[in-house]
Amino acid sequence: MKKVLAILLAGMMTATALAGCGGSGNNSSGSEGGSSNSGGSVAAQNGKVDESAFGDEKDITLKVWAPDKGVSLAKEQIEAFKKMYPNVTFKKIEVVAQGEGEAATQIVNDPNKAADVFSFPSDQLNKLDSAKCLSPVSKAFLADVTATNSESTVKAATLKDSKTKEDVLYAYPETNDNGYYLVYDKKVVSDDQAKTLEAILKACKDAKKDFIMDCGDGFYACTFAFTAGAVIDGFEDDGETQKFKEFDENKAVDTLMAFAKLMKEYKGTFKSLSPAQIASGFKNGTLGA
Structure with missing residues (x-):
């Protein structure tokens, strides 16, 4: 019972x-x-x-x-x-x-x-x-x-x-929103600019506002690999090692280099901080997206 x-x-x-x-x-x-x-x-x-x-x-x-x-x-x-x-x-x-x-x-x-x-x-x-x-x-x-x-x-x-x-x-699904979403100040970033990371960063830099992404957290940083075309399929038998259906190392390197270039170009604008900083950033007016 x-x-x-x-x-x-x-x-x-x-x-x-x-x-x-x-x-x-x-x-x-x-x-x-x-x-x-x-x-x-x-x-x-x-x-x-x-x-x-x-x-x-x-x-x-x-x-x-x-x-x-x-x-x-x-x-x-x-x-x-x-x-x-x-x-x-x-x-x-x-x-x-x-x-x-x-x-x-x-x-x-x-x-x-x-x-x-x-x-x-x-x-x-x-x-x-x-x-x-x-x-x-x-x-x-x-x-x-x-x-x-x-x-x-x-x-x-x-x-x-x-x-x-x-x-x-084995479990009851609770939510289907285990993904990412962009939050941005429309006074800083327009809807059209929000379509690309490059445009978002430029808009934030021009407005002297910060852009926050937690690059030190694997949950967010794995977007770099997904942008490179990686396709995953669950885990190996140990329950921890990721299975990859598709993964092109050369494309992954090129993609990571592109992200690194953006971070360098927008150093001072692109900040790797916890999502917990987002609310306070918008509240005090230092954050653009």
């Missing part, structure tokens, strides 16, 4: 979730999406199932991890979740602040202290699966998940079972 409730709570919070709590402890890929609710006997509609699927366990205790700024929202969602199942007795649902970026590391280091429900970036899925810290999402909920999420987000939360070769969903 606890496991089922953890899955449902994760689904309601539209967060990627660890369902491996309680039960047999057999958390290997493809081994737990089963029991009484793995087939089609328990139907999920809008994330809710018949309470008969929970069994007769009482005084349920769950732990939820949420980002610092998301703790209040998580608590609101939990209260709404409780109202969905008024006949289920919850002893405690604890919300603990835990950054998503470090979730996998914390869990792998000490699975016994892990939360029952938590969010994590999709690139940590292989790491968690390799450490046998995840259980699949019950098959009873698959139709609901695929109907309410884009194909790409469902794929990001899916791995192939090493034995059956079947696709197995």
Whole structure:
């Protein structure tokens, strides 16, 4: 029952979730999406199932991890979740602040202290699966998940079972905005200038404003490789080494040299700073984009 409730709570919070709590402890890929609710006997509609699927366990205790700024929202969602199942007795649902970026590391280091429900970036899925810290999402909920999420987000939360070769969903997609966007002051950079980096930098320099990009963070710096035409395809079996479908080293070098030339040409304008500096930069008038 606890496991089922953890899955449902994760689904309601539209967060990627660890369902491996309680039960047999057999958390290997493809081994737990089963029991009484793995087939089609328990139907999920809008994330809710018949309470008969929970069994007769009482005084349920769950732990939820949420980002610092998301703790209040998580608590609101939990209260709404409780109202969905008024006949289920919850002893405690604890919300603990835990950054998503470090979730996998914390869990792998000490699975016994892990939360029952938590969010994590999709690139940590292989790491968690390799450490046998995840259980699949019950098959009873698959139709609901695929109907309410884009194909790409469902794929990001899916791995192939090493034995059956079947696709197995391990998490609920939370967002499809794991990318980049440009924020610029229209008094400094016009919509037309915003179409190219060269024009953006020139506009900022002419207006004596800064341009910020965190080149020291791989999440942002990998745009250099993507601009060079790199195409990735998940990870190797270790769950950490990136697979490349296409990667032209000569083109990559040329692209990096072009970026380096821009940085040198606009030294003093192009600043490698944390995105946290963006809000303050616009507020104090020093930032153009």
